[in-house]
Amino acid sequence: MLGEVYLTARQNRIVSLVLNGIYDLEKVSQHLGVKPEDIMRDITELSNKGLIVIHREVEKKLKITRIGKLYMEKGLPEKIVLSYYNECVDKRIEALTNCLSEKTGLDRDEISIGIQYIVKAKCGKILEGSLILGDPLICQQLLASAKHVEEVLRSIDREVKVSEEELADLRKRKMVEIVEKRVLRISPTPLLQELASKGLIKEKEIVTVVKPSMALELDKYVVKEFDLSIPVPRLPSVRKHPFMEFIDDLRDIMVSLGFEEVKGPHVEAEFWNFDVLYQAQDHPAREIHDTFFVKSDARASISSQLMERARRVHEKGWGYKWSPERAMRLVLRSQTTAVSARAIFERGEGEYRVFTIDRVFRPENLDAKHSMEFYQLDGIIVGKNVNFKHLLYFFKELAAALGIKEVWFKPGYFPFTEPSVEGYIRHPKLGWVEVFPGGVFRPEVMEILGAPGVKAVAWGIGVDRLAMQVLGIDDIRLLFTTDIEALKNMKYLGLPYKFSKTSGRNVGVAEYPQ
Numbered sequence: 001m002l003g004e005v006y007l008t009a010r011q012n013r014i015v016s017l018v019l020n021g022i023y024d025l026e027k028v029s030q031h032l033g034v035k036p037e038d039i040m041r042d043i044t045e046l047s048n049k050g051l052i053v054i055h056r057e058v059e060k061k062l063k064i065t066r067i068g069k070l071y072m073e074k075g076l077p078e079k080i081v082l083s084y085y086n087e088c089v090d091k092r093i094e095a096l097t098n099c100l101s102e103k104t105g106l107d108r109d110e111i112s113i114g115i116q117y118i119v120k121a122k123c124g125k126i127l128e129g130s131l132i133l134g135d136p137l138i139c140q141q142l143l144a145s146a147k148h149v150e151e152v153l154r155s156i157d158r159e160v161k162v163s164e165e166e167l168a169d170l171r172k173r174k175m176v177e178i179v180e181k182r183v184l185r186i187s188p189t190p191l192l193q194e195l196a197s198k199g200l201i202k203e204k205e206i207v208t209v210v211k212p213s214m215a216l217e218l219d220k221y222v223v224k225e226f227d228l229s230i231p232v233p234r235l236p237s238v239r240k241h242p243f244m245e246f247i248d249d250l251r252d253i254m255v256s257l258g259f260e261e262v263k264g265p266h267v268e269a270e271f272w273n274f275d276v277l278y279q280a281q282d283h284p285a286r287e288i289h290d291t292f293f294v295k296s297d298a299r300a301s302i303s304s305q306l307m308e309r310a311r312r313v314h315e316k317g318w319g320y321k322w323s324p325e326r327a328m329r330l331v332l333r334s335q336t337t338a339v340s341a342r343a344i345f346e347r348g349e350g351e352y353r354v355f356t357i358d359r360v361f362r363p364e365n366l367d368a369k370h371s372m373e374f375y376q377l378d379g380i381i382v383g384k385n386v387n388f389k390h391l392l393y394f395f396k397e398l399a400a401a402l403g404i405k406e407v408w409f410k411p412g413y414f415p416f417t418e419p420s421v422e423g424y425i426r427h428p429k430l431g432w433v434e435v436f437p438g439g440v441f442r443p444e445v446m447e448i449l450g451a452p453g454v455k456a457v458a459w460g461i462g463v464d465r466l467a468m469q470v471l472g473i474d475d476i477r478l479l480f481t482t483d484i485e486a487l488k489n490m491k492y493l494g495l496p497y498k499f500s501k502t503s504g505r506n507v508g509v510a511e512y513p514q
């Protein structure tokens with residue numbers, strides 16, 4: 001005999017949606033005006049009661065890429081080139097590209113792609129460096145097929161099915177991509193259908209605690225029974241990203257060595273990134289590494305007294321006309337030495353040690369050893385009697401704390417330090433890698449920063465390279481990966497003195513400098 005089944009109001013609504021053929025969990029949750037994850041508990045309970053079945057599926061969906069969206073909005077580049085071709089007088093590729101780009105707002109790369117398609121389709125050819133259109137019939141065909149592609153894009157956008165052939169072309173041109181989506185579907189069981197048809201599904205308030213106030217109308221409620229036999233879901237244990245763990249440990253080491261942590265902005269004035277470091281505005285040393293410039297009219301504000309000091313020191317030392325306008329422009333900081341400089345300016349004379357661990361940005365081509373953004377650990381030791389030996393000692397001390405046995409030093413060059421040093425450590429696969437650049441800040445730097453005559457040793461350590469050594473990886477991209485499998489394989493055992501002998505990592509103690 002089937003008995004009555006009690007459901008909460010929400011479970012009852014879910015059940016009636018499912019009985020009406022709405023199986024997609026996302027749609028069900030939309031009907032209820034909540035997020036899918038909010039009804040997971042109800043879904044599990046309904047499934048435990050044998051009323052619904054949960055199906056987990058992977059659905060392939062088409063996604064329009066950034067390029068696809070651009071083409072949908074502006075039209076395919078070949079169409080644009082053809083439609084505006086007559087409006088540009090100079091048909092030489094360079095001039096034509098500029099003209100079309102100006103007229104249409106499409107960037108030059110896209111215009112070039114348009115021209116390539118026109119040539120490939122034989123609607124035009126390049127004669128003596130100019131694009132000359134040919135057979136109008138062929139161009140008409142090209143236009144028609146471009147329009148068709150745009151229509152296909154719009155169909156995909158409206159989630160209308162398109163043919164494999166049509167798709168192939170769009171995928172080749174990277175207008176769409178296939179993304180996999182995990183979807184949950186639920187369907188009614190025969191039991192549910194039977195209960196529903198006999199009107200045995202009842203809605204009640206389901207409570208876990210009976211309060212005295214309910215005593216008089218107990219039949220309004222159902223007290224929920226706990227089913228302790230249901231296995232609890234096993235969640236993967238959550239842990240910090242190994243690279244972040246390593247950075248935390250680095251921070252710990254710095255603090256234990258008596259350093260105070262400071263922070264500075266990612267968007268920085270050229271002034272702090274270069275000028276205070278005595279990197280001449282007209283000198284290639286300024287481009288010792290490439291820099292991302294911020295496309296904006298915004299300018300930094302810097303005290304005029306400080307600017308004046310920078311001007312005086314630059315003009316006296318380098319003999320050129322220093323430009324305050326240039327100094328006020330904004331960049332993505334290319335070195336955290338900007339933060340060290342700010343710290344000296346704020347603290348002035350006296351004795352102190354500060355450090356910062358943070359991201360810097362440089363336009364590099366991404367490969368195993370280079371990334372456009374990476375971490376640096378910059379620090380300074382400031383005081384009247386600080387000297388170069390303190391710097392070498394610091395590097396050795398840090399290496400020792402990290403369990404790195406070999407450090408090799410050679411003289412180096414940096415525009416703002418003299419003397420300068422480059423310290424190398426040995427990576428099992430990559431060989432000797434430079435991770436410890438540093439030096440004594442030049443007197444000019446200290447003068448600009450308002451601490452004339454004070455000594456400071458400074459460094460800017462490549463944290464990522466250090467991490468590659470410590471984490472045993474040989475590709476910098478892995479440090480930023482979100483691929484769980486790759487992350488599982490990345491073992492960070494912690495600092496040498498933090499793990500037990502049984503953990504298997506065998507590190508020796510670094511030798512201290514004499």
Ligand SMILES: N[C@@H](Cc1ccccc1)C(=O)O
Pocket residue numbers: 334335336337378414417437438439458459460461
């Ligand atoms: N900022 C330098 C490193 C450095 C910092 C401080 C002193 C000397 C060198 C770089 O990024 O290459």
